[in-house]
Amino acid sequence: MSSAADRSSFEGLLIGLGHAERQDDGVGPFVAEALRRRGFPAVVHGGDGTALLDAWDNQPVCVVVDAMAAPDSEPGTLRVFTEFQDPEFQRAGFVHSTHRLGLPEAVALGRALGRLPGRLVVIGIAGAAFDFGPCLSPAVAATAAQLVERLADRGFSFDPDAL
Template identity: 45%
Template structure:
């Protein structure tokens, strides 16, 4: 992460694929809040190289991404925390071709993991072309914003 930022919050997805834009929606809402001055907010399409570049050097990285689960419950949120350099395998998978797990593994091998990584994966209902979140996913955004703000506040104190 350039600039020596201690906390990176990354919304992963595509704002033009309906629920896949949930990460971007969370970032937009966080931009309206006062946050710790060492917090950097960013959006990313999920490319592993770009993700690694965004969290490199961060003490804490929080990633928000849409996920597919079978069977799924649109709007359900999964919190995954990095433990010993590996993310646990969730029942939900990223909505992108290469998943977040691959980016984490690559960063681990390259020695570019943040000190702490927390992932919020939100089960989506619709990733077709179009804008706007489905009602169930949109309803999860305020709680997600609060949860991420709490992660930032906790990360700032540690």
């Protein structure tokens, strides 16, 4: 996918989940904004998990990028999830202090209601700081920049294991 026409005709959506003013919780919005500037369909979603059902409804492919509070992982560690009944997904520590309903709960609700996209990929990036402030920590910023390049190169059609 090398031309703007290819990007604009891509059928799918990237959702950057989080709040840009909460340090590493802003990693999802960072990735979404960077890809949107490149012409990819991407939105920032700072609301609760129930609104995710509307955002990803009827999408053939949806990639959700969110911060994880993973004390056993180094900041900037990237995890890709495609199996949502896996206990690892449930324990990933997605930051939901600013979301009324967290990402794992939104996925479970979407599954129960038959409102998941055709293919859902969740990318979590372990954060280091979640206080108020607009800056990503250095390790998270580096991982986010690499992720933007990888997703742009593959047009979201990627092997999750290759990330």
